[in-house]
Amino acid sequence: MSARPLRVVGRPVPRVDGLEKVTGRARYVTDLVLPGMAHAKVLRSPYAHARVRRVDVARAGARPGVFAALSSADLTWCEPYFGPAFRDRPVLSIDVARHEGEPVAAVAAVDEATAEEALELIDVDYEPLPSAITLEEALGPGAPLVHTGEPLSGHFADLATLRPQPGTNVCHRFHFERGDAVTVLAGADLVVEDTYRFPPVQHVALEPHAVLAAWDETGALTLWASTQNPYSVRVELARMFGVPLARIRVIVPHLGGGFGSKTYAKLEPLAAALARAAGRPVRLAASVPEAFQTVRRCAARVTARVGFRHDGTLVAVECAADYDVGAYADIGPRVVQKATYTATGPYRVPHVRLDARAVYTNTTPGGAFRGFGVPQLAWALESLFDVAAGRLDRDPVDLRRQNFLAHGEEFAPGDTPIDGKLEESLGRAAEAIGWTRAGAADRGRGVAAMLKASLAPSVSEAIVRLHTDGSVSVLASAVEMGQGTRTVLAQIAAEVLSLPLARVTVVQPDTAVTPYDQTTSSSRSTVMTGRAVQLAAEDVRDQLLRVVAEALGVAARDLALEDGAVVAPARRLTYTEVLVLRFGMSGGELIGRGVMAPGRTAAPLGGSTPFWEMAVGAAEVSVDEETGAVRVERYVSVADVGRAINPLLLEGQDEGGVVQGLGHTLLEEMLYQDGHLLNGTLLVYRVPRADDAPPELECHFVENADGSGPFGAKGAGEGSLIPVSPAVANALARLTGVRLRDLPLTPERVWRALRARGR
Amino acid sequence: MKIHVAVNDRAHVLEVAPHALLLDVLRDVLDLKGAKRSCDTQVCGACTVLVDGLAVSACTYLAVETDERSVLTVEGLADGESLDLLQRAFLDAGAVQCGFCTSGMLLTARALLRENPAPTREDVLHYLRGSLCRCTGYRKIVEAVLAAAETAR
């Protein structure tokens, strides 16, 4: 088939779920009502670390209107621990509570008020224990141990190689090296070294976690869950409750934001347990403060040494990173491993020595958050790059360009070669920010670049069904959380089958209906799920062509699809007509299947990334020196995306990524005192508001159709966030001469640094 | 307590407890799920509805206060299948992502435009300062509000 211009892919078509969202008809988990539904409330530990000696739920359970009151002692009929890396997280505390907010007991009652009152009838004997809140406390000599005993491994094959350090709070260690970094650094012309800190921050999706769980009379479980990976939740629940996968159904309506906070099981096991005990559907809706106690980003302390030659060639990187994964590992070990693998960023570095540790602390568990460990490292490495540029008396843009990996170059043996043109992104960012133009004296500019691998190996499957009226259903389990995946998948199917977008329906993720998709995260949906959808649609296309070819006695290659019809030199058959031909009657459907499962490879992490996410950010900032308040006046993000399936949605994604990045850069930090989270509500946890967005914000895309995804697409959505903090800090340093190493760059922090510098 | 309230131009007579919050009455009694519970502390604006044209945080507003008053929720913006200019503008500008803040944003913008049909960007930012969005970065939301104002004039 000849390449014909794309009709719907690459167009800024309106999102397919927009209408329901602007009319208030879109349904999220907390909007759902089931007959007889009970309401759950959770009693949570007030201590960061405590022995839980006794939990007495008897009075709560006896209260009229209460259907179930549970402590861990009641969970005799299920496996009480879960977790994707380590099965270290109990549904309800067992003997010990390891963080403030850990669920200790739970009730399901006729309404929320009754459930709240029932919580007050639960007696718990706590014996507070010494706690380790910071990395220093957790790693210091004699540190209180968050976990004792043998860990069980969770459900990911790539984490069969988890390397905890027994007798410590280190639950995983990752080491990666090539060449001889230590020796080369010892002899390098210039070595820059420093320690950078990235704070714990929370996703603050406007919709906190929510689950509606219901068992039926046959012992099958159905859940409506605000989850980014229904299949991961399913496998967790199957193992915990001893139910075959086929009898657990996880349905995902719209998600009110995810950003990684809703990956892997969180409250689903508890909701399922309550529903089982209550004998009726149970709705468990977390509040925003509870979300702060459920998951957050892994904080990090990164010490890096970077070596250069006089001529600016980057020769070696040594990096030691400690990630605070909180009280339960969640996906922390993979965050640590995967991010550290690309700690060197988008540069060619012959000598590398990278060490990272995932460290338990008695705080909210750290898990996945947009960027997946890379923002923490980019904060350090991209800052150091500018420090080096200063010492080498080189332009930071130029120094980066000199060291960038080239298109097609190897990142690591066995892994996918670099599939984008970093210097094109850098060039466009520099141009857009006016890098070489003289700037106002009260403004400073900075840049930063990023590189991130996507999850590999992973699996995405899709089904496309062509109905007798020529309309199409797309069955895929990529979760719509605002990023527009339902629209993009519809566009892909519509493009392949030459149909108007309105004729394509993407079914909501439902493990009983839509086939396996590993996860909606890692910027992977357009490439992996999208490719599966593309293959499935092509399968349908091929079936259509085969039917007509056979009927007309022509070669399939002489046929084409056009506007819902198969076109032959002298005939045109609508899809409806083709189906009649196929089935000899009115009825039936064509079903296409697509599978994306590149499988394990020899790459260092066990799979080759399906694409490299790469982007550049450039910031122009001003600072009120008397107060330390930094203002980002202009920001440019350039992402190398291969093909923007929907440029409007992509731009929206990246604008959001930049502003979310400004959150941890300037405003956000979870603050603990004596193990207690001081700012777990929006009254005192400050996320960016409308007037925090840079007055000038541009998001650009490099599109060279060089990705492995549909129509040459690559993934996006994290690249816009990752460079923000170093770009802003680099701009601030260029403006004021002050280099900050701890985020967020609050006015007070900047003010102190400016004072230390001297006015 | 018995209240007479017009919700989206429809009269209702409801028996509500004094402590019932408007958000819960709208969502659970009237099945109007568009307004959302998020921060529950009047900071985020996801629960915004208009009472006699004024934006309020329904999560912290007693239902009894709406007696003899009119309430507008997101479900009342469109006229049948005909979208309000703001809804149209949000769709066209790509100002909707996860949608959880959308109802609050639309109603807040509606209140703004009724009060000030020709807002400057500053005016829009002033009004939307109390409406949080974690997905969009706000730029397209602000553009949409300005575009709707433009279209209306």
Next chain:
Amino acid sequence: MLRPFTLHRPDTADEACALLARLGEDAAPYAGGTELLLLMKLGWLRPRHLVDVKRIRELGDLTGGPRLAIGATVTHRALERSALVRVHCPLVASVARHVANVRVRNVGTVGGNLAFADPHSDLATLFLTLDATVALVSPRGRRELPLADFVRGPWETARASDELLALVRLTPWPAGTAAAYVKFGVHERPTLGVAVALQLDEAGPGGARSSGGSVRVADARVAIGCVSPRPARAPAAEARLVGVAIAELEDVAGAAAESAAATVDPADDLYGSADYKREMVAVFVRRALRIAAARARGAEPAARFPHAVVA
């Protein structure tokens, strides 16, 4: 979610006070509820009775005269839009416009704001520069006391549990007073609020608007809020400013600001470290004075500071 309570809706202040007297600690006055209902949701307050004061007619009055009387149930929005306020105390309208967010302003009342005595209140700080007094009514009668005596500390006032805050009275500044209110902070509630008002002595050639004239500060008010347990005036700073020519205000602004900063009693908390807050008080008193001085000269400075609101 709220726990059940009985809602009383008295039509008169007497009825309201009688209810408060009878129900004691079990009752709370209720107007906008923006503070009260929030605390009740958090479980920190559990009144079984709410006394809704919004039907008491006189509490909704906003009247002029030599002094401006703002009834307790006047909302921030009403204050912002009141023609009377805009004419007699325009800065009050500007400050009201920036309290919290638009939804809180639509519902939250002046009386609730003052009676609640959140240490981060903008209005309380500003009102101190307007010789504010609050009127309290109870079964025992009526008393009026200076706002400075009414607000005792964080969330603590002189209101007895059977008393109702009926209104706050402000003495508008004389015509020609140059004033400014600046608040600064990253969080929902500001880290500091500064109100300055410079009453000008119009003697001298050309009057107040003459840039070359010897217009002087006849009287100065400086109030600082949010950083100490309660908002307060800074008399030493005020004294520094009296008699200073507007043209020379820049020269003493710094000293006046340092003096004001020395009076505050900040603590280390989420809103900032004590030393940072103290320094920022100096910075923003200086800035507020500069803005007031510019306004005295008939100019409106385009001053914009990140994370600060200038009213």
